[in-house]
Amino acid sequence: MKTGADESGISGDLSRQASAWLVRLEDAPENDVLRAQFLDWVATSHAHQAAWEETARVSDLIAAAGPLPWGKPFLPTSSARRGWFAPARAFASLAAAVCIAWIAVPYGAVMLRADAITGIGELRQVKLQDGSIAQLAPGTAIAFNNDAGGRRLSLLQGEAWFDVAHDKARPFKVIAGEDTVTVLGTAFSVRKTDSGAEVAVQRGHVVVAAKGAHSARADLLAGESALVDGDAVTRGTIRPDRVASWREGVAIIDARPVGDVIDRIRPWYRGYISARGPGLTSRHVSGVYDLRDPDLALEALARAHQITVSRVSPWLRIVTVQ
């Protein structure tokens, strides 16, 4: 029975679909659209990931086994094979595929509304019309409006650091989902999360307003931070020189849930990171993680207790947190 056909022409049961991805990705390692479609496919379910795990392992075993000599009957115990060949070139092309710069998975509707976006692992500095500077983390999309209503920057996705040009008459507002950060002239970072936003102030003074039932707000000065989750605002502190440390390619984590750390690594990794396990929200870690080398960052995480990272081909990492 053929099932699961999609526009990429991948059909059949999951095992056969995974085999089709293996063959097609190796055949066209430079095809970014195909790779983006693969990432969507592998993210569909654990069953898809399991099918890819099996396929990647069998592909490695095939490379390890090498070709069977022609014209010789198969001998189960013989390791005798003849013929020089280009071994494991299939794997080499897979590995090469990862090294090729990859344009981010399309953000769909977000992209259409954005004035500036960044792809996987990409940092970008944008000068806004009012002279303010926005530095975008990887996987970020922003839109900016400077009109009679004032200066409004929409953080559609991701994280950005701002150095706002001083203008008393026209407050600068950052809108991240339901939450608003209002400033006059200051340097701070805002990260949009699934359920709110995270704000950290490097210099000056900002006002964070959570647009919930209680419309909670917090005044933050340099070295202060706020985590907005729905209606709740949790205040914290941060060394001003550590605000938006991703600009230097590192994540400085102080007692955050493992799942949150993985979310920070994701925009830097060109494949798909699957995170599982009960400890994702309950287990907290601290440390400095190298974002420019996501595999190294994941390894560093794994050294903490009861976290395992399995590498499945160049495109899939499975993190299990017990």
Next chain:
Amino acid sequence: MDALQVFVAARVELLRYAARFTGDAAEAEDVVQEAWLRFCAATSARQLDEPTGYLFRIVRNLALDMHRRRARENQLFESEASAATAAVPSDAPSQQAYLEARGELAMIHKALAQLPVRTRRAFEMHRFEGRKLVEIAAELGISKSLAQELVMDGVELCKKTLRRRD
């Protein structure tokens, strides 16, 4: 990375390295495959600090051993057990890992032997020779999509053969 990934990533270099000792490409192939089996056994028994370096040492020992054995055969002598044999871990878990790894490679070859000739050729061109689907299609006189299906058939048969073992 697990042992298999370390091995596959290093394979091209290992073959080149082995060929320097054996002087013969086919023998280098045999040495490298045997090295995988021993590497597999060693990694099952303990965590290696420098797995790639260890892999190269196994290849070196096996290649030198093969060279010595060849020299002895030429003198019509066959004496003491080879030096590389001592590298085979003797404890039960690693011995079992060795046999399992050998079984897996044998099953891959068994699957390849069962493929129809055209399918096997398409599979080999793609998996071992790094050829593109369009090249395979041109050489076999078939469409690109059929070439892809044939390669997939090969991968699927390898999977099915390995699954039956479990």
